[in-house]
Amino acid sequence: MSAKGNFLVHVKALSSIFKAKMRDELTKARIADNIPPEVWNQDWVVHCKSVGDGRAIIKYLGSYVFNVAISNTKIVDYDGENVTISYKKKNSNRTRKLTISVMEFIGRFLLHVLPHGFMKIRYYGFLAPACKTSLQQIREMICRLYEILRDIVLVKPPKKSKADSIRNQHTSPFHGECNFTHAKSIYI
Incomplete structure (x- = not known):
């Protein structure tokens, strides 16, 4: 299989490699048994595309690196059973509201909580608080x-x-x- 156009690796080959590496890492972490076996029998598609000069990626990742999943100002209402949050859709300045159950809100919030032992990126290298180099x-x-x-x-x-x-x-x-x-x- 050869890559066509400006691609370094053909998507099918990349997908197979990615699936194998993912399975290896999940096995090392002792959680591969939690994945349904049919997942490994399916073809995977790894979507890769150019990120341009990287500014959009930095802006996107920056919100995760330096902020929590949702700020208090985005939580509009809480009635004991439901949470209403405000948000803006991509490419829109219009503020919208979404009401979801407390359990759904907690589930979505926890998707952004790092597992035990992981640290935010800013704690490493020149962004570490102990780093004195400007x-x-x-x-x-x-x-x-x-x-x-x-x-x-x-x-x-x-x-x-x-x-x-x-x-x-x-x-x-x-x-x-x-x-x-x-x-x-x-x-x-």
């Missing part, structure tokens, strides 16, 4: 590293390829704070 210092270090690598790693460029056009499209995530336009000259 974001500006990190940007400066990355730019300096780029300059060092640019001077050290330059070798004879290979013939033009499809990869060159991808390298040439790369833009700096630092909005001009350091220039990555020479990245097309670096070959490892």
